[in-house]
Amino acid sequence: MSAGPAEGSGRRRRQLAAGLSTVRERMAAACSGAGRDPAELTLTVVTKFFPASDVRLLAGLGVTHVGENRHQEARAKVDECADVPGLWWHFVGGLQSNKAAAVAAYADVVESLDRTKLVAPLQRGAQDRGRELDVLVQVGLDPPGVGHRNGADPDEVPALAEAVLAAGSLRLRGVMGVAPLGADPRPAFERLAEVGRVVRGLAPQASWMSAGMSADLEQAVRCGATHVRIGSAILGERPRIE
Numbered sequence: 001m002s003a004g005p006a007e008g009s010g011r012r013r014r015q016l017a018a019g020l021s022t023v024r025e026r027m028a029a030a031c032s033g034a035g036r037d038p039a040e041l042t043l044t045v046v047t048k049f050f051p052a053s054d055v056r057l058l059a060g061l062g063v064t065h066v067g068e069n070r071h072q073e074a075r076a077k078v079d080e081c082a083d084v085p086g087l088w089w090h091f092v093g094g095l096q097s098n099k100a101a102a103v104a105a106y107a108d109v110v111e112s113l114d115r116t117k118l119v120a121p122l123q124r125g126a127q128d129r130g131r132e133l134d135v136l137v138q139v140g141l142d143p144p145g146v147g148h149r150n151g152a153d154p155d156e157v158p159a160l161a162e163a164v165l166a167a168g169s170l171r172l173r174g175v176m177g178v179a180p181l182g183a184d185p186r187p188a189f190e191r192l193a194e195v196g197r198v199v200r201g202l203a204p205q206a207s208w209m210s211a212g213m214s215a216d217l218e219q220a221v222r223c224g225a226t227h228v229r230i231g232s233a234i235l236g237e238r239p240r241i242e
């Protein structure tokens with residue numbers, strides 16, 4: 001065995017460990033600043049654009065929740081990590097209805113349900129797999145008038161939630177949101193929290209609020225996030241090929 005790759009992976013492991021420890025400290029400080037119990041906050045590490053070898057290293061560092069945003073890449077990584085025990089895969093990206101059943105075949109959580117059309121294929125995929133799939137409704141947090149909305153209109157969320165509740169193999173767990181770029185994220189996260197309360201009124205177990213990324217995790221925690229989704233602060237900058 002040559003020393004090269006092992007040394008390289010030792011270096012990468014140290015980088016990831018350092019990123020993780022910084023993020024865990026930020027999470028703990030944010031919880032303490034908000035008077036919240038850190039045990040209420042789950043870290044999902046978003047590994048998109050990074051190789052399965054990073055997922056393995058992260059798993060060795062205690063990470064159990066990983067996120068991906070593109071079906072093909074996610075599918076391949078899930079396969080490459082099939083022997084890693086205890087990983088939960090979160091699908092956090094835009095979902096095409098013709099891919100939704102395939103995503104439900106490997107994802108443990110789909111965080112990006114944003115229209116009714118996705119419910120039937122997700123239900124079918126989960127049923128074929130023979131297990132329940134956790135689902136979050138993605139709420140659009142861009143101000144009205146922005147052409148492309150990342151997520152469902154807040155007004156449409158109750159109907160979407162009802163559709164998920166009516167699907168036997170889907171388990172409604174709460175809401176997810178991405179703050180608009182280049183603006184104060186606080187009003188967006190407050191809106192998300194409010195929609196989250198409405199959803200919880202329909203289904204008490206739907207208590208998750210997935211919000212907060214590398215740049216805005218503190219604001220999200222202050223607004224009640226139960227799950228933060230962190231990529232670059234742990235893995236480094238992604239290649240600019242999005």
Ligand SMILES: *Cc1c(COP(=O)(O)O)cnc(C)c1O
Pocket residue numbers: 046048069092093178213214215229230231232233
């Ligand atoms: C990429 C991505 C993240 C992580 O973003 P960072 O800014 O790198 O932390 C979180 N959520 C979603 C939906 C993403 O696509």
